[in-house]
Amino acid sequence: MNRYRGEIVSIESKGHSGYAQHGKDIVCAAASALMQALLVGVQEISGKQSESNLIEKDSYFKLEWNISVVPEIKLLSETIATSLKRIALAYPGNLKFSEVQILDERVQSSDFCS
Secondary structure, three states, rough: EEEEEOEEEEEEEEEEOOOOOOOOHHHHHHHHHHHHHHHHHHHHHHHHHEEEEEEEEEEEEEEOOOOOOOOHHHHHHHHHHHHHHHHHHHHHOOOOEEEEEEEOOOEEEEEEOO
């Protein structure tokens, strides 16, 4: 997850959790459902697909958007990020959550789970 000036501007996921075999992996399913909910929410709230950029390839998913003045997008992205952090805390061997702070061309990274 990337923040710019304190606001979430992108979330990405890659790989599989390895909790269970493909199709039965509850950790992967939970993270995927949250990412899809974020995509739908950002697009529905903004009313335009051009407000966000989506990259989906194999097991890689990245959704990014401009800093929003829409409070609903801020609330939605914070809720999704908090939910992903909690899953990572509950399944530390299967999901890693990292937050990157982008501050005036400097990047600071914080890993919440390893």
